[in-house]
Amino acid sequence: MQEFVQNLIYGVETGAIYALIALGYTMVYGVLRLINFAHGDVYMIGAFVGFFACTQWLPFKDLSQHPEAATLNVLLAIVTLFLAMLICALLGIVIERFAYRPLRNGFRNADAHFWGFVAALPLTAFVGAMTTTKRQGAFLAVGVIVGFALRPAMAYLSKKIKPSSSRLNALITAIGVSLVLENGGINVFGADPKFIPDILPKRQISLLGIEFDSSRVVILIVAAVLMATLRYIVLYTRPGKAMRAISHDIDAAKLMGINTDRVIAFTFALGASLAGAGGFMVAAFTNIKVVPLFGLQPGLKAFVAAVLGGAGNIPGAALGGLIMGVVESLVASKYPQWRDAVAFILLIVILLVRPAGLLGKNTAEKV
Amino acid sequence: MLVIQDLHVYYGAIRALDGISLTVNEGEIVTMIGANGAGKSTTIRTISVLVRPRSGAAMFEGKALHTLPAHEIVTLGVSQSPEGRRVFANMSVRENLELGAYVHHKKKAQIQEDMDKAFALFPRLKERENQSAGTLSGGEQQMLAIGRALMSRPRLLLLDEPSLGLAPFLVQTIFQIIQDINKTGVTILLVEQNANQALRVAHRGYVLETGRVVLADTAQNLLSNDSVRQAYLGE
Numbered sequence: 001m002q003e004f005v006q007n008l009i010y011g012v013e014t015g016a017i018y019a020l021i022a023l024g025y026t027m028v029y030g031v032l033r034l035i036n037f038a039h040g041d042v043y044m045i046g047a048f049v050g051f052f053a054c055t056q057w058l059p060f061k062d063l064s065q066h067p068e069a070a071t072l073n074v075l076l077a078i079v080t081l082f083l084a085m086l087i088c089a090l091l092g093i094v095i096e097r098f099a100y101r102p103l104r105n106g107f108r109n110a111d112a113h114f115w116g117f118v119a120a121l122p123l124t125a126f127v128g129a130m131t132t133t134k135r136q137g138a139f140l141a142v143g144v145i146v147g148f149a150l151r152p153a154m155a156y157l158s159k160k161i162k163p164s165s166s167r168l169n170a171l172i173t174a175i176g177v178s179l180v181l182e183n184g185g186i187n188v189f190g191a192d193p194k195f196i197p198d199i200l201p202k203r204q205i206s207l208l209g210i211e212f213d214s215s216r217v218v219i220l221i222v223a224a225v226l227m228a229t230l231r232y233i234v235l236y237t238r239p240g241k242a243m244r245a246i247s248h249d250i251d252a253a254k255l256m257g258i259n260t261d262r263v264i265a266f267t268f269a270l271g272a273s274l275a276g277a278g279g280f281m282v283a284a285f286t287n288i289k290v291v292p293l294f295g296l297q298p299g300l301k302a303f304v305a306a307v308l309g310g311a312g313n314i315p316g317a318a319l320g321g322l323i324m325g326v327v328e329s330l331v332a333s334k335y336p337q338w339r340d341a342v343a344f345i346l347l348i349v350i351l352l353v354r355p356a357g358l359l360g361k362n363t364a365e366k367v
Numbered sequence: 368m369l370v371i372q373d374l375h376v377y378y379g380a381i382r383a384l385d386g387i388s389l390t391v392n393e394g395e396i397v398t399m400i401g402a403n404g405a406g407k408s409t410t411i412r413t414i415s416v417l418v419r420p421r422s423g424a425a426m427f428e429g430k431a432l433h434t435l436p437a438h439e440i441v442t443l444g445v446s447q448s449p450e451g452r453r454v455f456a457n458m459s460v461r462e463n464l465e466l467g468a469y470v471h472h473k474k475k476a477q478i479q480e481d482m483d484k485a486f487a488l489f490p491r492l493k494e495r496e497n498q499s500a501g502t503l504s505g506g507e508q509q510m511l512a513i514g515r516a517l518m519s520r521p522r523l524l525l526l527d528e529p530s531l532g533l534a535p536f537l538v539q540t541i542f543q544i545i546q547d548i549n550k551t552g553v554t555i556l557l558v559e560q561n562a563n564q565a566l567r568v569a570h571r572g573y574v575l576e577t578g579r580v581v582l583a584d585t586a587q588n589l590l591s592n593d594s595v596r597q598a599y600l601g602e
Contacts, residue, residue, distance in 0.1 A: 238472055245455055245466055251417050252453040257441030257470035257519060 015325020016223035021302030024271025030247035040299015041181035046279025088276025107158035120147035185292030193289035215285035310360025374423035385578035401575035456501030467518030485514035
């Protein structure tokens with residue numbers, strides 16, 4: 001019994017993280033009918049922002065040597081949380097602006113610029129690998145020049161790309177963005193695992209014979225606060241209402257004078273910031289290794305959670321995440337080898353039994 | 368007020384408009400009539416920039432609409448009540464009306480004033496203020512769509528099939544309200560399949576066939592035109 005409750009608590013905590021990621025999937029699906037497969041990698045970036053903030057950017061103190069610095073560390077951890085959310089939000093906006101928007105509205109000159117530089121990156125990385133690491137400034141210069149030189153070529157190519165409403169194109173683009181982030185991450189951060197040191201005082205909480213780690217509670221509380229904030233934004237603020245309007249009917253939203261591109265960017269920023277918060281918390285509190293493929297598994301499982309709750313349905317994503325976490329935790333306690341498989345069994349079952357998801361509505365047309 | 372010049376619009380390879388030209392003067396009710404697929408809705412969708420023309424122009428008070436992003440059209444004073452009503456079914460009547468005033472979000476007093484006006488025009492909406500729009504009947508949804516379009520204080524109101532699927536007595540009411548709105552100084556471009564009713568309330572009319580204007584005259588002349596009577600009035 002105690003073991004069961006303990007696993008339940010772990011499940012709820014894992015589920016809270018899945019829910020944070022799933023919300024981003026479901027909101028973007030709501031406004032664009034796009035499964036943003038790069039979303040799990042935004043979660044990875046959140047973990048890396050956390051890693052760099054905790055080890056280099058911010059003056060965290062080693063608690064084993066300076067036990068009095070606990071308060072300072074807690075404050076810095078809150079700063080890091082917001083930093084991870086902010087950087088991920090910006091990344092979300094960049095992804096939407098340069099990958100998905102040109103596909104929707106056609107390429108502009110700024111897009112050609114951007115992709116010129118992106119195309120120059122592997123070239124400069126190659127040049128970099130060929131020479132000594134002392135001349136990094138020179139590589140950067142080469143990169144800028146090559147990027148500039150590639151710009152007209154990109155502009156020419158982009159003229160050939162017609163805007164398209166094809167969902168398949170958007171999906172393939174999403175997978176492409178995911179690959180860019182993962183392999184770009186390997187290039188920039190390196191593939192070696194990194195660990196965030198213990199930055200917060202840890203305590204074993206013992207309650208009626210059930211033992212669990214205090215950091216689990218922190219994850220739960222922060223996730224709950226973030227989800228409550230999101231709920232407020234979506235239900236009561238102007239951009240939130242615009243989001244719901246777009247999600248229901250994008251053309252009707254345009255007729256209201258809603259700047260749909262801006263609201264879509266806002267949606268990406270919102271979802272990405274939640275994923276970033278999740279990435280940082282998991283990396284900081286569970287001693288898991290931070291690698292560029294950090295977001296792959298959780299991203300896929302959160303995607304399943306979003307489908308489970310009903311794609312496009314915001315409370316559904318939160319519910320789906322929780323269910324996923326609990327089921328996974330309970331199954332893993334008895335049959336550890338089924339931990340990852342159970343998520344996808346769940347996906348198959350839900351697609352067979354209730355394809356619209358638990359809270360999703362079957363969209364029958366009213367005539 | 369609104370000048371449309373030689374509009375050509377394609378959906379992929381399919382030609383929807385084949386050189387439509389029309390004008391709407393301030394204070395008028397102008398109607399476009401025609402069969403399914405004649406290009407009435409496409410013309411209205413092009414004015415609101417939900418589709419972009421391959422060539423031709425839509426000018427509102429001298430400004431080109433077809434080069435602007437869709438959301439800026441409302442700011443200029445053109446709003447649309449779309450075909451099929453397209454209300455936000457998962458939101459309340461009040462929220463729908465508030466979204467209609469999206470571009471005026473800072474003017475709280477104006478929004479309340481306009482909402483009172485909308486409720487005065489459609490008392491049924493007042494009764495259902497906090498009900499979600501999806502639970503309204505077809506007629507009520509149509510009222511909501513028109514009320515919502517009025518919330519942006521348009522000077523030109525585009526109405527796409529406001530009588531579609533409504534009970535006959537409601538059709539009468541809707542056309543009466545269209546005239547009332549016009550009397551408050553709002554210019555109206557009305558798309559209708561119900562040619563008979565539309566021509567009775569309109570000042571002028573255009574008859575569309577396969578993406579072209581085949582006839583343009585005063586509404587009265589069109590009502591007594593033999594070919595119009597045969598093709599669209601069922602006589």
